[in-house]
Amino acid sequence: MKIILIGMQGSGKGTYAKLLNEIYHLEHISIGDILRNEVNKKSKIGLQIDEILKKGELVDDKIILDLLENKLKNNFVLDGFPRTIKQARELEKITKIDKVFYITLKDETAIKRLTTRIQCEKCGAIYGNRKKPLNDNICDICGSKLIKRPDDNEESIKKRLEIFHKETKPLIDFYIKKKILIKIVGEKTIDKVFSKIEEYLNK
Ligand code: ADP
Numbered sequence: 001m002k003i004i005l006i007g008m009q010g011s012g013k014g015t016y017a018k019l020l021n022e023i024y025h026l027e028h029i030s031i032g033d034i035l036r037n038e039v040n041k042k043s044k045i046g047l048q049i050d051e052i053l054k055k056g057e058l059v060d061d062k063i064i065l066d067l068l069e070n071k072l073k074n075n076f077v078l079d080g081f082p083r084t085i086k087q088a089r090e091l092e093k094i095t096k097i098d099k100v101f102y103i104t105l106k107d108e109t110a111i112k113r114l115t116t117r118i119q120c121e122k123c124g125a126i127y128g129n130r131k132k133p134l135n136d137n138i139c140d141i142c143g144s145k146l147i148k149r150p151d152d153n154e155e156s157i158k159k160r161l162e163i164f165h166k167e168t169k170p171l172i173d174f175y176i177k178k179k180i181l182i183k184i185v186g187e188k189t190i191d192k193v194f195s196k197i198e199e200y201l202n203k
Contacts, residue, residue, distance in 0.1 A: 001098050002072075002076055003076070003097070004081075004097055004099075004100045005017055005101050006168065007105060008161065010109070010117065015126055016077075016194055017077045026076055027076040028076070029071055030079040039053065048063075054156065056156035056163070061090065068081065082171065083163075088175075097180060098180065100180050101197055102183045102184065103184050103193065104185055104187070109187055111161075113128055113130070115157070116128045116129045119148075121147045122142050122145075125140070130190060182200045184196045184197060
């Protein structure tokens with residue numbers, strides 16, 4: 001099965017994608033993680049990307065598509081792509097998508113979640129208000145350090161939410177028309193949201 005998760009920043013896409021990976025063995029493709037990996041490598045392209053990420057703007061489509069090349073063959077859960085109608089059209093040329101889950105969230109909840117979010121620098125596990133680590137700043141899963149993402153600052157959050165409303169939200173209608181969109185209310189506990197996703201997974 002090939003799945004896309006769409007949702008505002010902080011809606012939990014990464015968290016649910018990881019669960020889908022663990023339980024249903026769908027490959028978790030997070031374009032945000034792929035981009036941060038490039039930044040950490042300090043490659044030429046990584047340095048370019050770093051500036052864009054810090055500002056909360058969208059990275060150029062060509063760079064994104066190059067990074068995704070050959071990654072969309074097996075069953076997957078795609079987190080962070082597509083974010084624009086143009087990207088969705090590009091994706092259509094590469095592969096067929098079975099289901100799109102749109103996880104809804106209010107702006108104010110998103111801001112609250114993002115400002116308290118910390119992430120494992122090694123395995124990418126996400127913690128915050130809803131899920132606190134057992135030991136402060138240490139990942140429960142792999143024991144590595146938990147860090148705040150540099151783009152989880154007020155200015156960048158504002159920009160990312162603005163882009164979500166303007167560029168990403170039109171995807172909802174795009175996928176409704178294709179009859180593959182499932183809307184899930186994101187303002188609930190992780191367990192409840194994930195059970196809803198599971199309920200629709202095999203329908
Ligand atoms: P968030 O959704 O919270 O912004 P991500 O980790 O998914 O976090 O993405 C981080 C950043 O990576 C985005 O702010 C953007 O700069 C870039 N990015 C991610 N996905 C895309 C995409 N599909 N197209 C362009 N840029 C992207």
